[in-house]
Amino acid sequence: MDEHSEPAVGTAGPPSRDAAVDSATREFVAHRNLLFTVAYEMLGSAADAEDVLQETWLRWADVDHATVLDRRAYLVKVVTRQALMRLRALGRRRESYVGPWLPEPLLTVPDVAEDVELADSVSMAMLLVLETLQPTERAVFVLREVFDLAYDEIADAVGKSPSAVRQIAHRARAHVAARRPHGAVSPSETRDALEAFQRAVETGDLQRLLDVLAPDVVLLTDGGGVRQAALAPIMGADAVARVLGRIAAVALQPAHVNGHPALIVRLDGEIDTVMAVRVDAGRITGLYAVRNPEKLSYMERETILCC
Secondary structure, eight states, rough: OOGSOOOTTTTTOOOOHHHHHHHHHHHHHHHHHHHHHHHHHHHHHHHHHHHHHHHHHHHHHHSOOOGGHHHHHHHHHHHHHHHHHHHHHHHHOHHSSSSSOOOOOOOBGGGGSHHHHHHHHHHHHHHHHHHTSSSHHHHHHHIIIIIIOOOHHHHHHOOOOHHHHHHHHHHHHHHHHHHHHHOOOOHHHHHHHHHHHHHHHHTTHHHHHHHHEEEEEEEEOOOTTTTTOOOEEEHHHHHHHHHHHGTTTOOOOEEEEETTEEEEEEEETEEEEEEEEEEETTEEEEEEOOOGGGGGGGSSSSSSOOO
């Protein structure tokens, strides 16, 4: 800050414009990880979440901060409204997406797995469940169930009455409960299943692969029309094993993706595929392979999530 912009010693005066901007910047940075996590859980796209954060910052920088009593609540409200507008626009774009659409994977620190609720909320499986909600339902569910905001705060963010938000939250909870993975799965259980899967793929051991896949396993591959990928879900252990047999002997790199153990396929040093899993009762029931290069940039550095 320019020292000449400060009031003289011993005199009273309003904060300088530079001081106000610095304070606003500090507030935004302090809540940035939270705001990104809210936007990402609503959108399933890190790139779109970053755009929403930029739009939120522009609005935050332009507001009279002296009138904002609860800056965290205000920022969450703005990021929610911006994410809702983008989510409605994305719905139209995703209708024309080539093949299955999967969320953009994030390389996360292992500590995220210790926060069970946060890790569950950003898992590939849960983000796909959230995709089946209407935009306002998704916003209400995320703000209430993940971030535990009060109904009146959510009402202000989504432009509904508190009573309407309660009804929306009840409907969204029932919708998610009917589709989410059943039963808690420990990180160690997921890791064990993934290690068995990795050994089976790397050695081309078909029987070992069938042993770790649930009979009704579903494989979703997202190439975005840019990389080769199945244009429809592949269902059943035999069919999935045949597809995976084509990548036998490829080295798989363990990683933490969206708060859970996952695998990375690299070709010539570059990330080719990110493979996340859903595990139930010790066996893999869901495989999510992201190959679209436009969705892999956030796998080069760790993203800090916060609730």
